[in-house]
Amino acid sequence: MLEALAGLTTRGRAFVAAGVTAIVCASILDQTTLVRVGVLVLVLPLITAYVVGRSRYQLSLVRTVTPQLVSAGQPARVDLALANEGRAPKGVLMLEDQLPYVLGSRPRFVLEGVGHGWRRRVSYQVRSDVRGRFEIGPMRVRVGDPFGLVEVERAFQTAVPLTVTPRTVPLPTIPLGGAWTGSGDNRPRAFATGSAEDVTVREYRRGDDLRRVHWRSSARMGELMVRREEQPWQSRATLFLDNRAVAHRGQGVASSLEAAVSAAASIAVHLGHRGFTVRLVTATGEESGGSWHARDAELISRALLEALAVVEAVPAPRVDSGWLTEHGTGGLTVAVLGAVAPTDLPVLRRMQHHAGAALAVALDVDAWGTAGSGAGPRQSAAPLLAQHGWRAVPLRPHDRLDAAWQELARAGVGGAGRATYSGVGR
Numbered sequence: 001m002l003e004a005l006a007g008l009t010t011r012g013r014a015f016v017a018a019g020v021t022a023i024v025c026a027s028i029l030d031q032t033t034l035v036r037v038g039v040l041v042l043v044l045p046l047i048t049a050y051v052v053g054r055s056r057y058q059l060s061l062v063r064t065v066t067p068q069l070v071s072a073g074q075p076a077r078v079d080l081a082l083a084n085e086g087r088a089p090k091g092v093l094m095l096e097d098q099l100p101y102v103l104g105s106r107p108r109f110v111l112e113g114v115g116h117g118w119r120r121r122v123s124y125q126v127r128s129d130v131r132g133r134f135e136i137g138p139m140r141v142r143v144g145d146p147f148g149l150v151e152v153e154r155a156f157q158t159a160v161p162l163t164v165t166p167r168t169v170p171l172p173t174i175p176l177g178g179a180w181t182g183s184g185d186n187r188p189r190a191f192a193t194g195s196a197e198d199v200t201v202r203e204y205r206r207g208d209d210l211r212r213v214h215w216r217s218s219a220r221m222g223e224l225m226v227r228r229e230e231q232p233w234q235s236r237a238t239l240f241l242d243n244r245a246v247a248h249r250g251q252g253v254a255s256s257l258e259a260a261v262s263a264a265a266s267i268a269v270h271l272g273h274r275g276f277t278v279r280l281v282t283a284t285g286e287e288s289g290g291s292w293h294a295r296d297a298e299l300i301s302r303a304l305l306e307a308l309a310v311v312e313a314v315p316a317p318r319v320d321s322g323w324l325t326e327h328g329t330g331g332l333t334v335a336v337l338g339a340v341a342p343t344d345l346p347v348l349r350r351m352q353h354h355a356g357a358a359l360a361v362a363l364d365v366d367a368w369g370t371a372g373s374g375a376g377p378r379q380s381a382a383p384l385l386a387q388h389g390w391r392a393v394p395l396r397p398h399d400r401l402d403a404a405w406q407e408l409a410r411a412g413v414g415g416a417g418r419a420t421y422s423g424v425g426r
Helices: 002-006 010-029 032-054 196-200 215-221 256-273 297-309 342-354 381-387 401-411
Strands: 059-066 069-071 075-084 092-097 108-112 118-127 132-136 139-144 151-156 160-165 201-203 225-227 235-241 276-282 332-337 357-363 391-395
Touching: 010 032, 059 139, 059 151, 059 160, 069 297, 075 092, 108 118, 132 297, 160 297, 215 225, 235 256, 256 276, 256 297, 256 332, 256 357, 256 401, 276 297, 332 342, 332 381, 342 381, 357 381, 357 401, 381 391, 391 401
Parallel strands: 069 160, 235 276, 235 332, 332 357, 357 391
Antiparallel strands: 059 075, 075 118, 092 108, 092 139, 132 160, 139 151, 201 225
16 A cells, blocks of 8 residues: 555546545535545555555566567667456556667657456567667566556566677678688597597587596596597687777777677688688687587577677686697687787797688778777787788778778788788778
């Protein structure tokens, strides 16, 4: 009852004030009829508050987002299925779903006739120009009476996720080269002792089928080993994204980092459709979104896009090179870089040395804005990379990524050691 009284609307409070005023005036003027009117006006919102407060709406909500993975700028539909199984008088429901501001304004609905066995389905669309992982919900429900005198608020605490991935563009097919043919098992393990079968096993890696575990070799080595000869042959690639704050310029969706993430997403989808198993590496190390052992192009693309959706600028001054190990390199390496400092060159040389082929899209970050505080002298990475054996092209704000990707084929003419770079027409 106290909750219902606190939920009196402006109309309900006006009724209470009018009723009290009428009773006071009637008492002063000795008008019995006016007293009756005042009592009626005063009691009506109180009775309504009592009825609404005593009502038990057993509301249920099922929220569905379709699809749960969308590209930036593409809409998603949110379906709400509501039901009331409680024995409550008919009333009005006012619904308001909680949304992050980037998904748009909060949707509001007014539903009438909420009685026992009531069912209703409503839907609305959300859209974001900003990538990321967002929560839709919880839902706030205001239960009102037919006269609009009382509103009581309820809430559904559940929420559903929506992942907005970076924008992608289709890329042309160009010669890539340097890809290992096999599931990344370019270095089979041979043992000094043991049967010939031991030569065809390797270390167990996350995602391997447990039915392929070779238990005899596992017992001998003290770690799980799998049969290598049963792995399908497939090319592999490493996608490196430099997401350091010092390597990028600009703010928000107009920053060079967002352009780099979008370029990396387009390259990831392209490589997946070309038959590569792809892993994603950022300035802080290998991400969990990419795996050399995924074999389905759609799964590879989805995992990488989900990982890229939440990539943020990191304050690290240098690139982490811990992933450049004997068993973590080889195959094709594609780098999407921002500005490069002289201290970055040793890591870039190691990346090129460990790769079968090294390609790079280097953003001309100065075109995206001025350098941030604390950033030292930097320059476009394309000329430096070309001098160290990379096939590299620059990318400016108004350049087309597909044209830059096509330019990589011409940049590789004459061998990696004599790679050149050239701008892409605006």
